Amino acid sequence: MDINLPDVLAEVEAAFARYEQALVGNDVAGLDALFWDHPTTLRYGGGENLYGIEAIRAFRAARSPAGLARSLDGTQITTYGRDFAVASTLFRRATTPGKVGRQMQTWMRTPQGWKVVAAHVSLIDEPTG
Structure with missing residues (x-):
């Protein structure tokens, strides 16, 4: 298994x-284009568990555009072979002081390009020390 082939890593x-x-930027169409159009995408x-692309689309369409700005920290992207990758990052928003968000995405190469097939977002108290 080839890990982090430079060309594949650059694509992801x-x-x-x-x-x-x-x-x-609350670009709902852009976000939709980056998720795999499939019922198994989650x-x-x-505060929500979204099963299938239709549920994800509905969530995105109803989401408020306020307070989406954030800073990223510790982003790590790892590719496995030429068609699979995981992206992990921490994020902070001015609207949630004292909290740190965690985001993980599983990416898959499709004929239409790289798509998120699974994502997880959670928020925890900012670690001390």
């Missing part, structure tokens, strides 16, 4: 950057 980093730009959020 670019897809992750597009996701982040779409997220903070997203566990801070």
Whole structure:
């Protein structure tokens, strides 16, 4: 198994950057384009469990665009072979002081490009020390 082939890693980093730009800009169509259009795609959020692309689309369409700006920390992207990757990052928002968000995404290469097939977002108290 080849880990972090430079060309594959660059592709996933670019897809992750597009996701982040779409997220903070509340670009619902852009976010939708980055998730796999399939009933098995899932997203566990801070207060919701979304099973299937239709549930994810409905959540995105109803989400408030306020307070989406954030800073990332400790982002790590690892590719496995040419068609599979995991992206993990911490994030902080001015709207949630004292909290740190955690985000993990599983990415898969499809004929339409790199797509998120599973995502998890959670929020915890900022660790001390």
